[in-house]
Amino acid sequence: EVQLVESGGGLLQPGGSLRLSCAASGFTFSNYWMHWVRQPPGKGLVWVSRINTDGSASSYADSVKGRFTISRDNAKNTLYLEMNSLRAEDTAVYYCARDRGSGYRDFGHWGQGTLVTVSS
């Protein structure tokens, strides 16, 4: 069974930094692109970032470009999101998601999410 378990969320002040983790199991982690998707409280889903299978290529939403960094450790089956210069508008539940693979970028598997709150 595919499992994705996020951790690392919390409450922090504007300008702060945080690293989210997503532990994957139940599939060959190194074979799939991975993504972060966030959801502000009471609002819709927003794609944040993606990383390819070996970590050599990544993409970001404009709203986080230059502040967030996605990475992965295939030996540890873990995905990361390094978040710097955090703003109030970054407050959201952050989900990691696995795409379908083979060039298809829809998300058949999601973690349970971790809440990041940025507030003074």
Add this chain to the structure above:
Amino acid sequence: ETVLTQSPATLSLSPGERATLSCRASQSVGTYLAWYQQKPGQAPRLLIYDASNRATGIPARFSGSGSGTDFTLTISSLEPEDFAVYYCQQSSNWPPITFGQGTRLEIK
């Protein structure tokens, strides 16, 4: 950026009725269109991929259609557990991958 516009924002129906949800793209996405269901406090669940293919374990009452810029999710006969928020998502023109703003399906 490809903008997805979902309509209606809220749909009020009774169990047993047919639900028709719409998703319109600002430019063609071919059939790279997926639908998700999200219940309160839960992660989204993939229902439909490639515009018309049901994901594993999704009941046959859910169906998707469309291509290019106009897509529809149909629930043929609503069950109590179907009342939730539904999102469409395109992965044709990225980055960024984009989602619609959601349709809330509520019990009438």
